[in-house]
Structures are given as structure tokens and as C-alpha cells.
Amino acid sequence: MYKLFSLKKKVCNSSAQASCTISRQVLQSPRIDGQTEKFVLFSLNRLSPNSRLLLLLNPRISGCAAMSSIARLRPAFLLLLLQFCLSVLSPALAISTGSVDGYTINGRIKIPVAIGALGKISNVKVILNGGQNVTFLRPDGYFSFHNVPAGTHLIEVSATGYFFSPVRVDVSARFPGKVQAALTENRRGLTELVLEPLREEYYYEIREPFSIMSLVKSPMGLMIGFMLVVVFLMPKLMENMDPEEMQRAQEEMRSQGVPSLANFLQPAATARSG
Amino acid sequence: MGTMLRGFLLLLSLLSITAPAFSLYEDQVGLADWHQKYIGKVKDAVFHTQKTGRKRVVVSTEENVIASLDLRHGEIFWRHVLGPNDVIDRIDIAMGKYVITLSSEGSILRAWNLPDGQMVWEAFLQGPHSSKSSLLVPASLKVDKDNVILAFGKGCLHAVSGIHGEILWKKDLEAESFEIQHMIQASGSDLIHLVGFVGSSRFDSYTIDAKRGELLKHDSAAIPGGYSGQASLVSSSTLVVMDSAGSTVTTISFQDGKVTFSQTPVSTLIEDFVGKAKLLALKLEGVFAVKTGTHTTFVRVTVEGKLEVVDKINHATAVSDVLEISENRQAFAFVHSRSNGIDLTVKLGADWNHDLLKESIKMDQERGSVQKVYINNYIRTDRSHGFRALIVMEDHSLLLVQQGAVVWSREDALASVIDVKTSELPVEKKGVSVAKVEESLFEWLQGHVLKLKGTLMLASPDDMAAIQSLRLKASGKSKMTRDHNGFRKLLIVLTKAGKVFALHTGDGRIVWSRLLNSLRQSETCENPTGLNLFPWHVPHHHALDENPSALVVSRCGPSDDALGLLSFVDTYTGKELSSSSLDHSVVQVIPLPFMDSTEQRLHLLIDASGQAHLYPKTSDALSVFRPELSNVYWYSVEAETGIIKGYALKEKASDDYSFDTRSIWSIVFPSESEKIIKTSTRKLNEVVHTQAKVVADQDAMFKYISKNLLFVATVAPKASGDIGSSTPEESWLIVYLIDTITGRILHRMTHHGAQGPVEAVVSENWVIYHYFNLRAHKYEMSVIEIYDQSRADNKDVWKLILGKHNLTSPVSSYSRPEIMTRSQSYFFTHSVKSIAVTSTAKGITSKQLLIGTVGDQVLALDKRFLDPRRSVNPTQAEKEEGIIPLTDSLPIIPQSYITHALKVEGLRGIETVPAKLESTTLIFAYGVDLFFTRFAPSRTYDSLTEDFSYALLLLTIVALVAAIFITWILSEKKELRDKWR
16 A cells, blocks of 8 residues: 555656545455455546546456556556556465465566567476476566465576576465565575576686786796796806805705706716816 | 695695586587487477468477477477476467467466467466366457467366456366367357266267356267267267277267267178277268278268268378368378388368379388378469378377478487487498598698687687587597597487487487387287397407497386387397397396307396396306306385395206296385385496595595495385475485395485485495485485495504405405495585486596486586585695585586586486596486587596697797707807807
């Protein structure tokens, strides 16, 4: 009701009319199958008789039928109406009683893709209890499972390219129509069964753009780098060293008997210099 | 130095953890993997051939797939695999834009958008009791400008709005067990007739106003002679039924509120008739068909109600439904198979003597008999009618026939794979090498320049395409010879249709396919079903002129005591070498690790009475087998009674090749608290490299490696249903590890508050299983590792020196070594359909789990994530060993899906085969789709990857050589300078 009044406020403000009333009526109509159907009729009067807006809400079929007696409504107003429709509807999602032995779980999947969503949404599957029931999405993202017994159930969503957390749904036999849903991955409770992907899944490695660093990091690059270090830096290091100290170090090594490259090189070097 | 090395190792191990082992660049798709889409055996088809737009045919199949196929090429436009409990009963097309499916025994009605397969609406139809279902989409019936779809299911008739899927009205027929036969719209009116039967003796007819759902009339009458369940509608007011004995045809006329019967014995219609006659389910104006043996007889019902035979065909024939080609002109087709093709005849319903079309179509391979035919017409340029026929064959293949030729065919038997084995390809012979044009040096260089461009990200899309084709060409992966790495093999696939296929691992093409004669329906074998494939004859390296062969084991019916069938197939040519019907049943087949002198593998077949039969039945095989008689043990699992029994063979043979068996142990699970839901064993051909496992701090543990390890999972009987049917307090899962030789229970563990379904995999010394934790309401995976404690003291060096170790003692199931088990559990996000583990040639490479998820993808998960030694804070030494810090759930890294962006719809199994190259394993996943890939669990450490840049290597070498020269010149100069100084 709160939303309805806020809508009223918006509509009335936008129409800038002095008085604006809202009324609610519950209608009951008999149906073919013997059950009575409840319609909630909201009427929004904007004083002038030809600009009356009627909203027919039927909680059973979770649909929203809007009738307007005039066609000359501004688009912005229509948008508001639509918004209202959806906002009133969302609590009606969830669980409704079935007549035979089970309950119906209704829910919705939101995939945040603006363009090309249609091609993707048709391949989304919603799976109850690991494959007991499988259902598909309507174009608006709604799905429903029928004839579900009371108990705690698990809903999984299979959508290529998205990671959905499984959802734990409690269908209560004592309080029909009560929904309790929670994401099992992060234990976040859901007030209504609207499922959104936790993250997108990208199945391929992304090729990193060419950079000098990647070339340097490659085995070849390391090889070249090492060579450069040895060729250009080592002589520099050797130059900075005190020649006497170096000789002492070499002798030390010799005395220790550690075979090193210098040992083998030494005779050749001395032979050459000599 | 030591710390540096440690640090380096740590870095390496960290690197290897963070990067998934399997990762693929998008342009590498299709290099090592292939994916094929199938639909399964078609059970219903509806054409959609409007003048504008694409021509398509919508089919539903026995694999529970609804698909829209391109009528020109047979490709799949879109496809949906429905849930296993949601079997499609009927399909139709409404308003030219929606495909309507009625499923789950007539309780779910869905509309799918024809162009793209998006579900438009879904209606749930409820009723008091289950019944047969029926669907009618009237073309002209409208209520408030809305098309009406009539669906009968669960004993109620529902009228559903075609645009929104709302239920307009519902009519409960209030008749218990009313089995609907037909739903007929009286032409030009809004009246709907429902005709059907109650039980086997009463005929009921209802007339209902389709606009308001009012029941206008209800007639009921008892049928003389009973009803067999077969009926054929010959006009809008006449039904022909076969009586329960199959010898009398009853014509029921239900015009104007009067139900009249007239009976005609079949023998007056067909001479020399014996046995049982069957009515074919036809919808033909004025004509019905009776099948007697292999003959099909068409009988006309005249206006006065008399029956006259119009035609008789002496072949097994499939007859299509009626097709309205123009006003008051109806056509139908019948097809029968010949030795090397099929005959298609299209007739006008009214004029029997005149054929609209008669064609003989040649087929290049044996496809068995014709099972179903659907026809569709088109207008030729000369304004005459042309016909195309969609034909379902015995081997589950689907053919489109038009103008006397097969336009396209689909091998949809591959959607129902039962078993897979691999066979090596022939060795490439010298001298007769495959003609290969050697490319010139320039082309070679050009190729590598292109590749270099690719790695430097400088390539244009055209270049990329060129690189891709070059890669494919260079790999030579589709050659018909053995390769050095063992990547090229033949996948021998046994399908439900009784057809065996050989698929090439390189590109997935069908090398040969054979519909096995022994697996076809015959008088002696009503319903043959394939069971298993085994390699029968694998020639060793020196006898390469011989072809290997495979053994196909099957039985005559679904029950355990049906007689068995054996068939031997050459795996190079696909020829059925021989086949034999057995005089005993086949419950279990044990491939023995022995071969006779002709290199045929010995197999032991266990029948339902517990006798063992040795194959091949040769004295040679017997002489090989006799000394090993006392070493043969096996076990049986009786899931219903909860008993596992172990058996051994008796020394005395009851006849030459049959052996009596004796029970040596049994484990009885209490039926009130435990119910067996899963058993799993190690793969027989798995290779384990080493028994010792080196752990941190130079310590070693010895794996308990036994080929006779059986994993058994039992649950509380209350919790054996689906998730949500039991509470955590009343459910538990108990797992056992049992030695199948002695019946010793090695380990037993209880998970309270857990339930099935359980999927498990056993390998080396560990078991990993997946189950549902009701308390956390999440799936869990647990690992159990078993270590042999009796060998643990071998670590003592002194004992080794003094010779007091038991390293040389053989591993035997008779000994009762002390064992130690370790286990750990983790959460896992998804439901799992199947778990497998990678296998490599020598068993050195580390293992990865292959998890078939509920989304029909295959995820590779490193075994190190399921290591019981994981802890929250591993020590430095443990970190070096590669132990990952403990987390409560297993990670799902999108890049490690080996199926990448593809799905293996209806995934049922994952098979892994080692390649010759140690690092690599071949993976074949099957379901409705097939997927194959090559996978390196620890990356390809023993070979260069395909995208290795040789050009870069060359460049580096050139640079190095140049550098050497430059430095040499520089040093010479410097030396000279020094000398001058």
C-alpha cells in the first residue's frame, strides 16, 4: 500500500491537480472451476471522470492487468504505472499453494545484459534438487516449479557464462505462502526469490597484449638478459676488484680444492698473458 | 643457499596453485578438442514449411530433447533437453510461431518461440489422477481472438490460451481411469469429441463445447470382446479397435449419440491368419492397417460399415500420418526397407490404386528397418505436389528423403552411448607413407612469421584465420595412423541402438559404424540391449598385420536372467567377425589378465545362477586358466536386499568351460537403517607409479594400494529419496571401504545429516565422494586416503641395512596389514552428475578430478585440493610440499572447465584414457552430446606446446651467436689494445 500511495503522490504531483483520491475495493468473482477469485481494484481518481485509472490485481495468477479509461496518458505516466505494477507484484512471487498435494515456487532470474540477452536467456535452466525438476525461463526471466512438496529444497541455475549460487528454499506446510530463501554460497537471505549471478565466468585465458616485459620474462628473454649481465656487468665487477685481493681469493679457492671454472680458466689465462 | 632454494620452490608451488592447470586461449578452441551435438531417436516430428522464412522440422526424441532442425541441412537451430522426470508426450505447432510441448504425463504445457527456442509461457495442468495425455491445436478455433490449445491430461481437459498460456477453462471428466484415445474437432464447429476407453471393456465418448468447456453429451457402452489397447480412427465418427485376443476387429461408430459396434474376425480379412494381429496407430480417412507377422494389410471401412481389404504388403512397413495436401485430398506414405535401400510410396487416401509417388532410395550403409516416417509436401514449379519424408531408422538415424535421394542424415544413435573403449590405430607403414606435399622453405618461414605476429598481437583477423588453419594442418591430427605421442586413437562406442561406432580422436569423425546383426530384434531375441564393450584381441607390437577386435556383450532383455549374446567386431574395419547366442544369462563380465596363445583375452561371464563361464571356449584358454583357478575371486552387490557377497571358483568344473562357485564371505547391511545407493571400484587398468609418498621433513608414507578395494555408500531408507524429503535428524550416510577378496571392512565412516545422491571415484589409495549435507544444505565432497602402516617402519635405515625390512614381501590381500586412514570434507557448490579422475600412462603425473556438473560442464579440480593433510596454517615444510591452506569450500575456477564455453547436454559419463605421452590424458565425455579433449593435469612438461614459438627460439639463437661474435671481436680488440699498451 505504501508504494501505491507514493505512486499516487507522484501522479498527483505530476498532474498538478488539487484533489486526488485513491480507493481500494476487493471484488470477488466466481470462476468456472468453482473457486472464487479475488481481485483487488485500485482506482485512482484524478477528479475529472474521463481520466480514471483502474488497476486490477489478481494475486493468484500473479499478473497485473491495468485498464485505463483514457488513451491519452503521457508516456511518463505509463512508465510509472508499469513500475507500480512490478513493485506490487514482487511479493506475490515466492510460494503459492497448489490445490493437490504440492506447492508452487515462483521466482525470477535477473541477468544484467542489456543487448543480446534474449539469445542467452533461452539457454538458462533452473534445476530443483539436483535434477528432480528442470524448468526454463520465460522471456521476462520468471520461472516456476509446480507440485513441490513441503520441505527444504535446493534450486540451482545453469547459465553459461555466469556463476549462480545455489539457493536454499524452505517450503513451509504450516504457513502456506511463506517463503524463506537463502544463497548457500554466502548465506545471504533473500526476501524474494530474485536470483542474480554472483559473478561472470570467463572460460578462456585472456591473451595479454604484447609488452616488452613479457618478452623479457620469457625463457629466451631471461637467457639474453643473463648473457648481457655476464658479458657487460661481470668484467665491470672484476675491474672494480682489487687485483691482489682477487689473487688471494683464487689461491684460497685452490687451497680448498673447490673445483671452479676459474681454476680451469686460470692456466689458459696465465699461459696467454705469459 | 638453502633458504633461497626453498623460497624459489615455494614461489613455484604458489605459482602453480594460482594458475589453473588447464587454461585455454579462445583461439585454441578446436585444436585438441571436438564437440558434437545430437538429439537422440526421434519419436515425434512436426514440419514447419511456410513459404517465407526458413523451413524447419520440430522433433521430440527419446532422450527427452525438443529440437528445431534445419530442413535443408539437418543442422540444429535450437534444442532443449528437458528434465529426466519430464518426459515429452506430445508436440505441435500453434499459430505458426509457437512450438507446443505437453510433458510429464500431460501436466506441463509449454510454448516455445519457433525461431529461437525461447520459452514463451508455461502452464501447469492439474487433475485428480494420472492418465494418458493428448494434445489438440485446432487451427480455426478462437475464443476472444485468442487461439485455444486443448490439452488432456490427468483426467481433465484444459483449454489454454495460445498467446499467454492462461487456462481458459478446465473440465474434469470425472471418470476414473479414462484412457483417452483421440481428441477430434468436428470440422467447421466448436465441438470437440473425446473418445477413449475405461478399463478394457467400456467405450466412452464425450462431446464438449470448446468455447465454454461445457459437457454437451456423454455416451458410454461396453465393447463386446474387450479392448487390447490398440485403436485406429478411420473417420470423425468411427473407431476401429482390436480385441484383447488379437483376433477380432471391432468397428465402433459413435454418430448422433448412438454407439454401435460391429465385429469382424481378422481371419475373414486375411487368409491363412494365425497368431495375434496388431493394429497400426494410423489416422487415415476410411482406412486402417493390420499387422500380422511381417505382413501389413490395409483395410477400408466403407460408408455402410463394411470392411474390405485394399492392399497387402509383405514387408515390415512404417506408415506415416495423413497429410492434407489440398481441400479434401489427403496423402499418406509408407516406407519399407530393402536389402540396400528403402522404398517410399505416397498414396492419396481416397484413391488407393493410384500412387502419387513411388521412389526407391539407395543407401550406402545398413541402417536396419524403417521405424517411423513423417511426410511433408511442397509445390513444385509445375504446380504439382512434391513430397519429402523424414524417416527414422532402426539404428536411430534420421534421414530426410526428397526426390529419390537422401538429402541429409543424422547419426543420432550417438546420443545414447552405453560404453566406450579405445583402440590403437594401425602403425604407419614405410614406403606407403601418406602423400604429403612438403612445403617449401619460404612457406615454412611465412608460417612462422605469421605465428610470431600472432604471439606479438600484431595479427589481423585474416592472419588469425590463416594461423588457425596452419595449426590444424601442422598437427596432422586426423591421420589414420598411430602417432608418437599416442594422441590418435579410435574410440569404439556402443550405443543403445545396437550400433557400434568408431570415432577418430583427432576430429571426431565416424571412421566406421556397424549395426550389429546380433543386436537387432528377432524372433528369438525380442528386445536386445547392449551391456559392455571389452578389448578382445590386442595384437602385440610384432604382429601388426593382425587387426585388433572388440567383444560386445549384450542380452536379450532388460532383466538379469535374459539370455546373453556375444559379438566380435574388428576395430579397424568394423566388420562383425562372429556372434553367438549364449545358453546362459550374463550378470557380470570379468576380464581376466590372461591371454591364450592367439592373444585373445580371457573373460569370465557370471550368469544369474552364479555359474562362471570361461570365454574363449578353447582348450588353450582352459590350460592357461586352470592353474590360476584358485586366484579368481569376485563379488556381487544386491542393492535391494542390502547384501554384498564374495565368491571364489570351485576346483571342479561342472562342464569343460563352466565352473561352479562358492560363496566365501558376505556382508549384510541392516535393511531398516541402511540402503546401498552407490558402489565404486578402481579402474582395472590404472597404473600407480610408486607406493611411497614423500611428505614434508624427508618423511615417507606408504599408500595402501589394492586393486580389490570396493567403496560402498549406504543411506538411511527414509533419506533415500530426493533432497527436501527428509530432515537432517533422520538421515545419515555411511561409507565403507571393503576388501573384495576377504570381505574385510577396512574403514567405516558415518556422516550424520547427509544424504544421497552419492557420486564416487576410487583411485590409487584414495576415494573421493560427493553427497548432500542437509545441515548446511550444501553439497559436500569428502576424501579418504588409506596408508599401509605395516610398511611404515621401513623408514628406519638400520633395519634396511640389517635386512629386517619387509619391502620385498608381496602386496597381498590375504595378509591383513595395519592401515591408517585420513579424511577431510569440503563444501562443493554444484550438484554432480559424474566424477572421474585423469589417468596417465605411467601414473607419475599428478591427478586431477573431472567433475561433471549439473550444468553439463566438466570441471577439472586438482587432487591437491582434496588432500586430508590440508590444514589452516600449513608449516613451512608443508607449504614447500605443495599443501594448500585449508578452506571450507573447493574453488571453482572458470578457466579450469575443460569443456570451456561448451556444454555436454545430458552428461552421463566421463571416460579417461592415457596417451603415450606421460603428461597427457585423453578425455571423452558423453551424454546427448559428445565431447573429447586432450588434457595435461600438470601441464605438458614433457613436450613443447603447439603454440611454442620456434621463430622466437631461432631469433634468440641468432642473437646469441651475434652477441658471441661481437663480444669476441670486442675482446680481440681489447686484447690488442692491451698488448700495444
